[in-house]
Structure formats: C-alpha cells, structure tokens
Amino acid sequence: MPTVASPRTRTEDLATLRSLWKEIRRDLRRAKHLVDEEIRSYPTPIPRCDAQFNHLYEQRARLARELDRIGALSEKSLGRGDCIRLIEEFTASAPYTDDAVERDFRARCRAELSRAAR
Numbered sequence: 001m002p003t004v005a006s007p008r009t010r011t012e013d014l015a016t017l018r019s020l021w022k023e024i025r026r027d028l029r030r031a032k033h034l035v036d037e038e039i040r041s042y043p044t045p046i047p048r049c050d051a052q053f054n055h056l057y058e059q060r061a062r063l064a065r066e067l068d069r070i071g072a073l074s075e076k077s078l079g080r081g082d083c084i085r086l087i088e089e090f091t092a093s094a095p096y097t098d099d100a101v102e103r104d105f106r107a108r109c110r111a112e113l114s115r116a117a118r
Contacts (some may be wrong), residue, residue, distance in 0.1 A: 005114065010062060012082060013080060013116045014079070014080045014083065016116065017084060017087065017099045017112070017116055018083055020083070020087055020109060021074075021083050021086060021087060022095065023068070023105070024086075024090050024109070025070050025071075025074065026069070026089065027101075027105050028063055028066055028067050028070065029067065031063055031097050031099065032063040032064065032067065034095075034099065035056055035060045035063060035097065036060060039056050039060060059096060059097065063096055066096075084113060084116060087109055087112075087113055088113060090106075091106050091109050096111055
C-alpha cells in the first residue's frame with residue numbers, strides 16, 4: 001500500500017486505472033438497467049409527443065451505444081495512457097442519468113485520475 005513517502009508505482013496506477021475502467025462499465029450497465037426499468041413501468045398509453053418518455057428512450061440508446069463501444073475496447077489490452085484518455089472522456093461526457101450515484105462515481109473517477117497524473 002502506498003504511503004506519503006512511497007507514491008504508487010506506474011504498475012499500481014495502471015491496475016487502478018484498469019479497475020476504474022471496469023467500474024465505469026458496471027456503472028453504465030447499472031444506469032441502463034435503471035432506465036430500462038423506468039421505461040418498462042412508464043404509464044401507458046404513451047403519446048409520441050411525450051417528452052419525458054422520449055428522453056428516457058434517448059438515454060437508453062445513448063447508454064447502449066456507449067456500452068457497445070466499451071465492450072469493443074475491453075477486448076484490447078489497454079495501456080496507462082489509453083485508460084487515462086478513456087476515463088477522461090467518460091468524466092467529461094454529459095451525465096447519463098440524474099442519479100446522485102452517478103455524480104459521486106464521476107467525482108471519484110476525476111479524483112483517481114488526478115492521483116494517477118501525479
């Protein structure tokens with residue numbers, strides 16, 4: 001475990017960043033599950049002009065696209081720079097939900113990136 005006197009090694013940083021990348025994937029799956037549940041429980045009939053439903057539908061499509069992209073990337077062996085870039089892209093992207101869990105997770109990702117950059 002690193003101490004003030006012994007900063008994390010690049011290997012430890014890479015392991016932490018890869019773990020964080022996997023957590024991003026899990027969080028996106030969780031967010032998609034929440035949106036799926038909300039869509040399933042949406043009161044019917046649903047008019048085409050229902051802005052809230054259309055927003056949920058777009059959220060689900062955006063999450064599905066991001067999960068597909070992440071799935072393709074997870075097949076590759078990502079280096080430290082790749083992980084940093086991908087995590088930065090995630091934290092800079094618009095939130096997928098209005099969920100406090102996602103906000104907290106994004107803040108934790110930014111903090112971890114800051115530590116890795118030192």
